[in-house]
Amino acid sequence: MSGAGNDAAAPPLAGIRVLDLTRLLPGPVATMQLADMGADVLKIEDPGAGDYARAMGPVRAEVSQFFVAVNRGKRFLRLDLKDQAQxxxxxALVDDADVLVESFRPGVxxxxxxxxxxxxxxxxxxxMCAISGYGQDGPFAQLAGHDINYIGYAGMLANNAxxxxxxxxxxxxxxxxLGGAQSALQGIxxxxxxxxxxxPGRFVDISMSDAVLAHNIMPLVAVNNGAEAAPARDLLTGGVPCYNVYRTADARFMAVGALELKFWQLCCDVxxxxDLKARHWQLGQQVGGADALAVKAELDAIFAGRSLxxxxxxxxASDCCVTPILTSAxxxxxPLFQARRMVSQERHPTEGVYWAVAHPIKFET
Structure with missing residues (x-):
């Protein structure tokens, strides 16, 4: 995590002590990123099943790959918080801690x-950071929810259509x-x-629904402009041929992100x-309009003629924002991620060899 010329430099959060009482995805990812930046994270689970993520998906030996993927770099402790002594x-651990993160329902x-x-x-x-679906107060504070519910309420899911x-x-x-892990990290x-x-210390109230609503920028712009776009017909959701996906001859897809006129014109040359250079939204083509869809259909036919x-x-050789759509594997x-040292194959004592993704922020001194 340090610069290539100063590998001995301490990571930025060295010395910060974190108590992690969270489960599943949002909280564990937030605390994992704190650990990636040098914090000492102690994950505290109940003495029974522990974090539900341990058993989500195939279990190789002791835990699932889901659990491994979001809990690297942490220490572990089992405590029954219903027991007075525990x-x-x-x-006592709080006395020496800087941060405590929890994701129970408000009031627990x-x-x-x-x-x-x-x-x-x-x-x-x-x-102290509390991550919840709908915040610590308000009419939904005590309701259960998952990602699909939060993005549904915040208007994001309707636009992903x-x-x-x-x-x-x-x-x-x-x-x-975004709503849980990254917002919690930012607040912490x-x-x-x-x-x-x-x-003084602070209580950080993270509502995942609030955070998605706050980042739903383009739909907000559309509402303020007087009308929400039809599904798949906005500037960034399929309403223009210069920012779209195209099926190839081998049933793969290319991503065309030639949003600016200069990139679109270079794309047309490639x-x-x-003749398509002048048919661009910056030159008057209506977003989601008949001409935009007609050009999209022409590009559909063109891209269908060759493989990915x-x-x-x-x-x-042409820097115009046209790239392949890759699978996760x-x-x-x-080479992009290999050269950036973003991925590696790690060996876990009980889970065997698995792919690991590094912290995305690089620090230099």
Whole structure:
């Protein structure tokens, strides 16, 4: 994580101690990223099944690959927080901690005698982060939910739809990872900085639904402009030929991201269709209109004439934002990520060899 010329430099969060009481995806990813940046993360699970992620998906030996993927770099401890003696053990850990992260329903920590009022009296500089679906207050605070519910309420899922309007379920959990993990990480780091500057500890209330709504930028722009676009007909959802996906001869797909006019015109040159250069949204083509869809149909026919490998080679020398759509297995082996040291094959004591993805932020000193 340090620069190539200073491998001995300490990671930025070295010395920060984190207690992780979270389960499944959002909280564990947030605390894993803290660990990746040097924090000492102690994951605390109940003495029974523990984190539900342990048994989600195929289990090789002891735990699932899901659990392995989101809990690297952590230490582990089992505590029954309903037991008085073990609650006292947690409170003793709080004395030496900088951050505590939990993802129970609002009010659970307070019922256990571990609420914010108790913890901040115990450790005035503590940062406590609570991740929930709908926030610590409001009419939905006590309701259960998952990613599909959060992105549905926030308007994101309705915009992630095909031309017939049917929402497509993304395999990137926007609510959990953007709404939960990244927003929690942002809040925790801001609160830690405030403590570092001499301020008190903070309670960080993360609502995954709130965070998705706050990042649903393009649909918000459409609403403020007077009308939401039809499904798959907005600027970035399929309404223009210069920003779209195209099926190849071998049933793969190319991503055309030639959104700016200069890239579109270069793309047209590569496709040997200079006549299409003037048919671009910046030159008056209506987004989602008949002409845009007609040009899209022409490009559909063109891209269907060659394989993914052929089109990748054809566009390799032209910097116009046209690239192959890779599978996850292909991405792990791609020179882009290999050269950036983003992926490696690791050996787990019980789970065997598996692919690991590195922390995406590189630090240099």
């Amino acid at each position: 609650r006292e053990q947690l409170l 920590m307070a019922k256990l005698g571990l609420g914010w009022d108790v913890l901040r009296r115990r450790k005035p500089t503590l940062v 095909g031309p017939d309007g049917t929402p497509a379920l993304p395999n990137l959990q926007v609510g959990d990872l 780091l801001a609160a830690l900085l405030a403590v570092k500057m001499g301020g 496709l040997q269709r200079p 490998a052929q089109w990748t080679e054809t566009f390799a 292909e991405a792990l082996r791609h």
